[in-house]
Amino acid sequence: MDIQVWSDVICPWCYIGKRRLERAVKSLDGEVTITYRAYQLDPSPVPEPLPVKQVMAAKFGGPDRVEQMFTQVAAVGASEGLRLDFDRALAANTFAAHRLISWAAIRERQADMLDALQRAHFTDGIDIGSLPALATMAGAIGLDPAEALAHLESEAGTAAVHADIEEARALDISSVPAFVIDAKYVVSGAQEPATLLAAFEEITRREDANAGR
Numbered sequence: 292m293d294i295q296v297w298s299d300v301i302c303p304w305c306y307i308g309k310r311r312l313e314r315a316v317k318s319l320d321g322e323v324t325i326t327y328r329a330y331q332l333d334p335s336p337v338p339e340p341l342p343v344k345q346v347m348a349a350k351f352g353g354p355d356r357v358e359q360m361f362t363q364v365a366a367v368g369a370s371e372g373l374r375l376d377f378d379r380a381l382a383a384n385t386f387a388a389h390r391l392i393s394w395a396a397i398r399e400r401q402a403d404m405l406d407a408l409q410r411a412h413f414t415d416g417i418d419i420g421s422l423p424a425l426a427t428m429a430g431a432i433g434l435d436p437a438e439a440l441a442h443l444e445s446e447a448g449t450a451a452v453h454a455d456i457e458e459a460r461a462l463d464i465s466s467v468p469a470f471v472i473d474a475k476y477v478v479s480g481a482q483e484p485a486t487l488l489a490a491f492e493e494i495t496r497r498e499d500a501n502a503g504r
Contacts, residue, residue, distance in 0.1 A: 379416030
């Protein structure tokens with residue numbers, strides 16, 4: 292089974308969805324490949340790394356509404372063993388982070404790189420829009436930080452990220468996480484592991500039935 296996952300680094304439901312996907316896949320029989328694809332919830336430039344709470348309050352009805360939203364998602368994250376500290380999280384444009392994830396994928400460390408960046412953003416309050424910070428994150432998972440920084444300071448990987456975003460548009464993906472299975476089936480949202488597993492098993496049943504015709 293091939294699973295293509297469109298997600299954004301600063302999307303809390305994508306962080307939760309990744310953890311739930313990993314749990315679901317452990318229960319699947321057969322070979323499974325997972326590839327993470329780039330998506331940007333907001334491609335706008337971020338001139339300075341302001342607190343996420345401040346930025347979101349300006350967009351979504353004030354601090355009380357945002358506090359309620361973040362408290363809910365942090366509780367869901369905690370139930371999955373994830374710490375989402377929105378008091379520390381900083382707003383960032385994620386295009387460079389996606390380029391770094393693509394670079395790490397060539398070195399077979401894509402999932403590790405994504406996990407490190409999500410943890411940096413949601414738990415450690417690191418500005419993942421900063422190229423030096425991103426290079427440090429590459430070093431944290433055992434990749435060469437100088438090589439990572441050189442990659443980020445060039446235009447390398449830009450076309451790959453744009454291609455992912457264009458493909459998401461072609462597939463009518465408008466919210467993330469979105470899981471595209473075997474290039475045919477789409478499952479949207481950070482579904483519970485049991486829900487994902489049931490969907491994957493049904494897809495396998497259908498594919499086996501089609502193969503037997």
